[in-house]
Amino acid sequence: MESILPWACFLVLVIALVASGGDRRTKLLDRRVQRLERKVDLLLAHVGAEEPEDPRMAExxxxxxxxxxxxxxxxxxxxxxxxLLEAKEAVERRMR
Structure with a gap:
């Protein structure tokens, strides 16, 4: 029984490290996507173009x-x- 405890602790540590590494990568990717979206928005505004609306928005x-x-x-x-929050806010803006 005593020999299982160190292995269990080791396993918990490995799982925690893997989980935190994945979370860090996700945050980095999220920030990168946000920067790219801002750049695309600036480019669209610069050329005077609008993002085409999905026809199902009429639905x-x-x-x-x-x-x-x-x-x-x-x-x-x-x-x-x-x-859910973003969709709720967008729909509320659309209702105005």
């Missing part, structure tokens, strides 16, 4: 007209891959 507008906000948020998440 989302129809859901909002019918008072189906939750379904509109779900659809927004499907179309954009955004988080």
């Amino acid at each position: 989302m507008d129809e859901l909002l007209v019918r008072g189906k906000t939750v379904q509109a948020i779900k659809l927004h998440r499907e179309l954009t891959g955004s988080s």
Whole structure:
């Protein structure tokens, strides 16, 4: 029983190190994606172009007209891959 404890501690340590390394890489990639998105936005603004809207956004507008906000948020998440909070905020902006 005593010989299992050091191995268990070692295993927990290895798992913690692997998890923290993956989290660090994810944060770095997230920051890089945010920088790239800002650059693309600046380029689009510079040339006076707008990002084309997905035709299914009209479907989302129809859901909002019918008072189906939750379904509109779900659809927004499907179309954009955004988080629940981001989708909720975007749908609320669209309702104005």
